[in-house]
Amino acid sequence: MFCGCRLGAMWGMGQGGQVPTSGTTVQPEILDLLSDRVLDGGPVVGERPLSGGFSTDNVLLRTAGGEAYVLRRYQRRNTCAVEAAVMRRVSPHVPVPEVVLADEDGSLVGEPLLITRFVPGVxxxxxxxxxxxxxxxxxxxxxxxxxxxxxxxxxxxxxxxxxxxxxxxxxxxxxxxxxxxxxxxxxxxxxxxxxxxxxxxxxxxxxxxxxxxxxxxxxxxxxxxxxxxxxxxxxxxxxxxxxxxxxxxxxxxxxxxxxxxxxxxxxxxxxxxxxxxxxxxxxxxxxxxxxxxxxxxxxxxxxxxxxxxxxxxxxxxxxxxxxxxxxxxxxxxxxxxxxx
CATH class of the missing domain: 3.90.1200.10 (Aminoglycoside phosphotransferase (APH), C-terminal lobe)
Known part of the structure; x- marks a missing residue:
């Protein structure tokens, strides 16, 4: 597990599990845009930060329709495209969260982000x-x-x-x-x-x-x-x-x-x-x-x-x-x- 410095691209450190924390991190205009254009459960009615990794922030989003998603934002190093592609590649064989959206170049909201369906578990x-x-x-x-x-x-x-x-x-x-x-x-x-x-x-x-x-x-x-x-x-x-x-x-x-x-x-x-x-x-x-x-x-x-x-x-x-x-x-x- 190489962590964050010059070799972060090779043997990196992950987010540490989907553990709720406190606070608010997503701007209302981003939530509105995601509700309108991406999420199929209606408007976002709740958000909760999850424990993040060295280079990402993760937020649990709940919609009016009862759906739950994880919004992953790339703060230090944009690996969105690779991460989404790997998860799609392994999904037939390995249990991974379903990729809903990979905005790898930030064209949707001005920053790279990944949205996956929330997976319950411990x-x-x-x-x-x-x-x-x-x-x-x-x-x-x-x-x-x-x-x-x-x-x-x-x-x-x-x-x-x-x-x-x-x-x-x-x-x-x-x-x-x-x-x-x-x-x-x-x-x-x-x-x-x-x-x-x-x-x-x-x-x-x-x-x-x-x-x-x-x-x-x-x-x-x-x-x-x-x-x-x-x-x-x-x-x-x-x-x-x-x-x-x-x-x-x-x-x-x-x-x-x-x-x-x-x-x-x-x-x-x-x-x-x-x-x-x-x-x-x-x-x-x-x-x-x-x-x-x-x-x-x-x-x-x-x-x-x-x-x-x-x-x-x-x-x-x-x-x-x-x-x-x-x-x-x-x-x-x-x-x-x-x-x-």
């Missing part, structure tokens, strides 16, 4: 936090099935999407093919007071060099890619609903940073913070993923960790008091300690 982060002992394996089965479906979408070449045609010809971030160089570059930008010693930093680069051949191997494996990578596939970007035998994924959110590469990027993201996963989740995940058609090579766990080091290193470039930077620093220290 944030995966909340479900994981309150999961009972018996919930872990069913959650692993449901989520592994969805992740395998995402990884079933293939592309002719790896890369970053440049527009609605989903061609993988967008400019590539610096060092994105060279794990040791990437980690070293991120550490050079990391705050000195992040809690990583000089020895920790050197050891992290050393691990990146050790893992680089495995990274190259799995990225070149045609059974693993080029596949669609969500790039922020973790509980906060999943909506879940209860079913008769556990929880099921009702929607995968926040596709703005999707790209094409090795499917194990998403596996590493999902399993990054193992201590936050319910008991039995990690144990059930590999077999559930394979049963759903996903491919895991013999060294899949180490390879997915190695690929996820791109994301962890990028998080280290955030300010030292940022919660994600703190978590990333703790994880980096644990990775180094385990490798010694």
């Amino acid at each position: 944030s995966g982060a909340a479900v994981f936090a309150g999961a009972a002992l018996e919930d872990g394996p069913p959650l692993a089965e449901s989520i592994a099935t969805v992740l395998a479906a995402i990884g079933s979408v293939t592309f002719p070449a790896a890369g970053f999407f440049s527009g609605p045609e989903l061609r993988t010809d967008a400019p590539r971030p610096k060092f994105c093919e060279d794990l040791p160089a990437f980690v070293e570059d991120c550490l050079a930008q990391a705050p000195p007071d992040l809690g990583l010693s000089r020895e920790d930093r050197a050891a992290l680069v050393g691990l990146a060099r050790e893992w680089a051949p495995l990274v190259a191997q799995v990225r070149a494996d045609p059974a693993l890619g080029p596949r669609l990578v969500h790039s922020d596939f973790n509980p906060k970007n999943l909506l879940l609903r209860p079913s008769g035998d556990g929880w099921r994924v009702s929607a995968v959110l926040d596709w703005e940073y999707a790209f094409a590469d090795c499917a194990l990027f998403d596996v590493g993201n999902l399993l990054r913070f193992g201590d936050e996963l319910p008991p039995g989740f990690i144990e059930r995940f590999p077999s559930a993923y394979r049963e759903a058609g996903g491919v895991l090579p013999s060294q899949w766990r180490q390879a997915s960790r190695a690929l996820d080091l791109f994301a962890i290193a990028d998080l280290l470039t955030r300010p030292a008091d940022h919660p994600l930077a703190v978590k990333a620093a703790h994880l980096a220290h644990s990775i180094v300690a385990a490798g010694r």
